[in-house]
Amino acid sequence: MPAYAVYSLAALAEIAGCFAFWAWLKLDKPIWWLIPGMASLALFAWLLTLIDSSAAGRAYAAYGGVYIAASLIWLWLAEGVRPDRWDLTGMVVALIGSALILAGPR
Template sequence: MKTLLLFMATALAEILGCYLPWLWLRKDGSAWLLLPAAASLALFAWLLTLHPAASGRVYAAYGGVYIGTALLWLWAVDGIRPSRWDLLGVGLCLAGMMVIMFAPRSA
Protein backbone atom coordinates (compact mmCIF):
# COMPACT_ATOMS: atom_id res chain seq x y z
CA MET A 1 0.00 0.00 0.00
CA LYS A 2 2.88 2.35 0.83
CA THR A 3 4.38 1.75 -2.61
CA LEU A 4 1.08 2.48 -4.34
CA LEU A 5 0.55 5.71 -2.37
CA LEU A 6 4.10 6.83 -3.15
CA PHE A 7 3.52 6.10 -6.84
CA MET A 8 0.26 8.08 -6.76
CA ALA A 9 1.95 11.08 -5.12
CA THR A 10 4.68 10.85 -7.76
CA ALA A 11 2.10 10.77 -10.55
CA LEU A 12 0.22 13.76 -9.15
CA ALA A 13 3.45 15.75 -8.98
CA GLU A 14 4.26 14.88 -12.60
CA ILE A 15 0.75 15.60 -13.90
CA LEU A 16 0.58 18.93 -12.06
CA GLY A 17 4.05 19.84 -13.35
CA CYS A 18 2.82 19.29 -16.89
CA TYR A 19 -0.70 20.68 -16.43
CA LEU A 20 0.40 24.12 -15.24
CA PRO A 21 2.46 24.90 -18.38
CA TRP A 22 -0.48 23.58 -20.41
CA LEU A 23 -2.70 26.14 -18.68
CA TRP A 24 -0.18 28.84 -19.48
CA LEU A 25 0.19 27.89 -23.14
CA ARG A 26 -3.32 26.73 -24.06
CA LYS A 27 -5.58 28.66 -21.69
CA ASP A 28 -3.70 31.99 -21.57
CA GLY A 29 -2.65 31.47 -17.96
CA SER A 30 0.03 33.49 -16.25
CA ALA A 31 3.69 32.70 -16.91
CA TRP A 32 3.98 32.55 -13.11
CA LEU A 33 2.44 29.08 -13.40
CA LEU A 34 5.85 27.90 -14.57
CA LEU A 35 7.36 28.32 -11.09
CA PRO A 36 5.08 25.85 -9.29
CA ALA A 37 5.27 23.63 -12.38
CA ALA A 38 9.05 23.45 -12.09
CA ALA A 39 8.80 22.77 -8.35
CA SER A 40 6.25 20.04 -8.98
CA LEU A 41 8.49 18.36 -11.56
CA ALA A 42 11.44 18.55 -9.17
CA LEU A 43 9.24 16.93 -6.51
CA PHE A 44 8.29 14.25 -9.04
CA ALA A 45 11.94 13.41 -9.70
CA TRP A 46 12.74 13.32 -5.99
CA LEU A 47 9.77 11.08 -5.20
CA LEU A 48 10.97 8.54 -7.75
CA THR A 49 14.22 8.22 -5.79
CA LEU A 50 12.38 7.14 -2.62
CA HIS A 51 11.53 3.68 -3.98
CA PRO A 52 13.90 0.94 -2.82
CA ALA A 53 13.67 -1.09 -6.05
CA ALA A 54 16.04 -0.70 -9.00
CA SER A 55 15.35 2.49 -10.94
CA GLY A 56 14.39 0.78 -14.20
CA ARG A 57 11.89 -1.44 -12.40
CA VAL A 58 10.44 1.58 -10.58
CA TYR A 59 10.05 3.53 -13.83
CA ALA A 60 8.36 0.58 -15.55
CA ALA A 61 5.93 -0.04 -12.70
CA TYR A 62 5.30 3.66 -12.20
CA GLY A 63 3.86 3.85 -15.71
CA GLY A 64 0.87 1.73 -14.69
CA VAL A 65 0.07 3.92 -11.71
CA TYR A 66 0.58 7.06 -13.79
CA ILE A 67 -2.07 5.87 -16.24
CA GLY A 68 -4.55 5.28 -13.42
CA THR A 69 -3.83 8.64 -11.84
CA ALA A 70 -4.16 10.36 -15.23
CA LEU A 71 -7.62 8.84 -15.65
CA LEU A 72 -8.60 10.08 -12.19
CA TRP A 73 -7.34 13.52 -13.26
CA LEU A 74 -9.41 13.24 -16.45
CA TRP A 75 -12.49 12.71 -14.31
CA ALA A 76 -11.77 15.15 -11.46
CA VAL A 77 -10.22 18.05 -13.38
CA ASP A 78 -11.45 17.71 -16.96
CA GLY A 79 -14.89 16.47 -15.92
CA ILE A 80 -14.79 13.50 -18.29
CA ARG A 81 -15.85 10.18 -16.82
CA PRO A 82 -13.52 7.34 -17.91
CA SER A 83 -15.15 4.77 -20.18
CA ARG A 84 -15.26 1.07 -19.44
CA TRP A 85 -12.41 0.68 -21.94
CA ASP A 86 -10.36 3.22 -20.01
CA LEU A 87 -11.04 1.26 -16.82
CA LEU A 88 -10.15 -2.05 -18.46
CA GLY A 89 -6.93 -0.55 -19.77
CA VAL A 90 -5.91 0.86 -16.41
CA GLY A 91 -6.78 -2.44 -14.74
CA LEU A 92 -4.39 -4.22 -17.09
CA CYS A 93 -1.70 -1.62 -16.44
CA LEU A 94 -2.09 -1.88 -12.66
CA ALA A 95 -1.93 -5.67 -12.87
CA GLY A 96 1.34 -5.29 -14.78
CA MET A 97 2.63 -2.86 -12.16
CA MET A 98 1.90 -5.36 -9.39
CA VAL A 99 3.69 -8.14 -11.26
CA ILE A 100 6.73 -5.92 -11.81
CA MET A 101 6.92 -4.57 -8.25
CA PHE A 102 5.81 -7.49 -6.13
CA ALA A 103 7.03 -10.62 -7.92
CA PRO A 104 9.36 -12.76 -5.82
CA ARG A 105 13.01 -12.18 -6.75
CA SER A 106 16.24 -13.86 -5.80
CA ALA A 107 18.33 -10.70 -6.21
Protein backbone atom coordinates in the same frame (compact mmCIF):
# COMPACT_ATOMS: atom_id res chain seq x y z
CA MET B 1 6.22 4.37 3.03
CA PRO B 2 4.68 1.68 0.79
CA ALA B 3 5.53 1.87 -2.90
CA TYR B 4 1.97 2.56 -4.07
CA ALA B 5 1.68 5.50 -1.64
CA VAL B 6 4.93 6.99 -3.00
CA TYR B 7 3.79 6.32 -6.57
CA SER B 8 0.43 7.98 -5.90
CA LEU B 9 2.10 11.11 -4.53
CA ALA B 10 4.57 11.10 -7.43
CA ALA B 11 1.75 10.80 -9.94
CA LEU B 12 -0.10 13.74 -8.41
CA ALA B 13 3.09 15.82 -8.50
CA GLU B 14 3.87 14.86 -12.09
CA ILE B 15 0.37 15.47 -13.39
CA ALA B 16 0.10 18.80 -11.59
CA GLY B 17 3.47 19.88 -12.98
CA CYS B 18 2.64 18.83 -16.51
CA PHE B 19 -0.80 20.43 -16.26
CA ALA B 20 0.87 23.74 -15.42
CA PHE B 21 2.63 23.62 -18.80
CA TRP B 22 -0.61 22.52 -20.51
CA ALA B 23 -2.49 25.41 -18.89
CA TRP B 24 0.16 27.92 -19.94
CA LEU B 25 0.42 26.72 -23.55
CA LYS B 26 -3.14 25.59 -24.26
CA LEU B 27 -5.38 27.44 -21.81
CA ASP B 28 -3.64 30.83 -22.00
CA LYS B 29 -2.69 30.88 -18.32
CA PRO B 30 0.15 33.25 -17.33
CA ILE B 31 3.74 32.06 -17.58
CA TRP B 32 4.15 32.20 -13.79
CA TRP B 33 2.12 28.96 -13.68
CA LEU B 34 5.42 27.31 -14.66
CA ILE B 35 7.04 28.13 -11.31
CA PRO B 36 4.87 25.82 -9.18
CA GLY B 37 4.72 23.44 -12.15
CA MET B 38 8.49 23.02 -12.22
CA ALA B 39 8.61 22.67 -8.43
CA SER B 40 5.98 19.96 -8.69
CA LEU B 41 8.01 18.13 -11.34
CA ALA B 42 11.10 18.30 -9.11
CA LEU B 43 9.05 16.84 -6.24
CA PHE B 44 7.90 14.06 -8.57
CA ALA B 45 11.49 13.15 -9.46
CA TRP B 46 12.56 13.16 -5.81
CA LEU B 47 9.62 10.97 -4.77
CA LEU B 48 10.60 8.30 -7.29
CA THR B 49 14.01 8.05 -5.61
CA LEU B 50 12.22 6.83 -2.46
CA ILE B 51 11.18 3.60 -4.17
CA ASP B 52 13.11 0.59 -2.88
CA SER B 53 14.47 -0.83 -6.13
CA SER B 54 17.91 -1.85 -7.30
CA ALA B 55 17.18 -0.47 -10.78
CA ALA B 56 15.64 2.88 -11.70
CA GLY B 57 14.04 1.46 -14.85
CA ARG B 58 12.09 -1.12 -12.85
CA ALA B 59 10.86 1.56 -10.44
CA TYR B 60 9.79 3.74 -13.37
CA ALA B 61 8.09 0.85 -15.15
CA ALA B 62 6.03 -0.06 -12.09
CA TYR B 63 5.16 3.62 -11.65
CA GLY B 64 3.66 3.69 -15.14
CA GLY B 65 0.54 1.79 -14.10
CA VAL B 66 -0.12 4.14 -11.20
CA TYR B 67 0.45 7.13 -13.47
CA ILE B 68 -2.17 5.83 -15.91
CA ALA B 69 -4.71 5.42 -13.10
CA ALA B 70 -3.93 8.85 -11.66
CA SER B 71 -4.24 10.44 -15.10
CA LEU B 72 -7.71 9.00 -15.56
CA ILE B 73 -8.72 10.20 -12.10
CA TRP B 74 -7.39 13.67 -13.06
CA LEU B 75 -9.37 13.48 -16.32
CA TRP B 76 -12.54 12.90 -14.32
CA LEU B 77 -12.04 15.17 -11.29
CA ALA B 78 -10.04 18.07 -12.73
CA GLU B 79 -11.27 18.13 -16.33
CA GLY B 80 -14.81 16.88 -15.84
CA VAL B 81 -14.52 14.11 -18.45
CA ARG B 82 -15.72 10.73 -17.23
CA PRO B 83 -13.43 7.84 -18.26
CA ASP B 84 -15.16 5.30 -20.49
CA ARG B 85 -15.00 1.51 -20.21
CA TRP B 86 -11.92 1.34 -22.44
CA ASP B 87 -10.11 3.84 -20.25
CA LEU B 88 -11.01 1.83 -17.15
CA THR B 89 -10.08 -1.49 -18.75
CA GLY B 90 -6.70 -0.09 -19.77
CA MET B 91 -6.20 1.23 -16.26
CA VAL B 92 -6.86 -2.19 -14.72
CA VAL B 93 -4.46 -3.87 -17.14
CA ALA B 94 -1.78 -1.26 -16.36
CA LEU B 95 -2.23 -1.67 -12.59
CA ILE B 96 -1.96 -5.45 -12.91
CA GLY B 97 1.26 -4.97 -14.87
CA SER B 98 2.54 -2.60 -12.20
CA ALA B 99 1.75 -5.12 -9.45
CA LEU B 100 3.55 -7.87 -11.37
CA ILE B 101 6.66 -5.72 -11.66
CA LEU B 102 6.60 -4.75 -7.97
CA ALA B 103 5.75 -8.19 -6.57
CA GLY B 104 7.85 -10.35 -8.87
CA PRO B 105 10.36 -12.53 -7.02
CA ARG B 106 13.91 -11.30 -7.42
